[in-house]
Amino acid sequence: KHAFINSQPEWTGNYTSAGVVSINFDVQNTGTKDLSLRIGLQSNNNSRWAVTSVPVVISAGTAWTNVSFNIDEASMFSAGNPAEMVSDILTDVTIIKIFSNDGTISPEYQGDSEVLFSDYDNITASSSLSVTDFIPTGEFTISPNPSRNKLNVKLSSYNESLKLEVFDVLGKKIHMGKVTNLETTVNVSNWKSGVYLVRISNDNVSQTKRFIKL
Incomplete structure (x- = not known):
């Protein structure tokens, strides 16, 4: 599955109380197929995820570019079984995942199983403190x-x-x-x-x- 997963302590915890409003990073697509990037946040309840609703398409061969994903209830949907409210997941994040899924892959929080190539750098979260x-x-x-x-x-x-x-x-x-x-x-x-x-x-x-x- 095409995915970048991080469960380090600095990326876990209560995103709501921390004031996280977006996740931003630089990406390049060195492959021959487009990427449909999303952010997935897993709660402590294992298979329950909050996933960004609209993918950011990075066309094949795209050089380094910066992308940003809003992290809020309006910009995400709940995936997994059984489903959990996005607001609840955001208060108890255990894993963050960057993955490619154009909406045709099930479950929605899984990455594309095709061979894809990409590089990531400068992954940061913007919070109310950075305003x-x-x-x-x-x-x-x-x-x-x-x-x-x-x-x-x-x-x-x-x-x-x-x-x-x-x-x-x-x-x-x-x-x-x-x-x-x-x-x-x-x-x-x-x-x-x-x-x-x-x-x-x-x-x-x-x-x-x-x-x-x-």
Whole structure:
């Protein structure tokens, strides 16, 4: 079956409380047949899935392109036996799957059994945390970005009430600390590779930047 499956902890859990609104990635089709890509989310009840209703068609020979799938009740249907409400599945995700199914394959959460070729990169989830509606607290910079071992956060001005928080793509907080001077260094060597959101905030305002861990 043509499918990319991930059950790592950073992709499981309650998508609703994490504010996940879409899943995005880069894909290329190196084969001679079209792909009809969908996202499938499996709940803890094994064969019960929430599947995106409309496939994104990637024509044969398509070079790298970015695609996005909305993750909500209006954009997904429930598949599996017995069926479970999409809203319930989104609160208890155990597996995420990217697969090709043009709607003629049963069950609907299975990938095409034909020989297909594709590559995927930069798979991320967009959440309410990534919406750039924050009020700046004063510009800050992060470097190096991307980075393997450390993250330097440099402020343009210092306020002792500021705190530093880092979230993964699902909105899970993986680091929190006080900002004690104009420049703070965080050891990221043990973090998983991927995209993170770095937030500086106080009780009233906050500002967020995107960080990539190699």
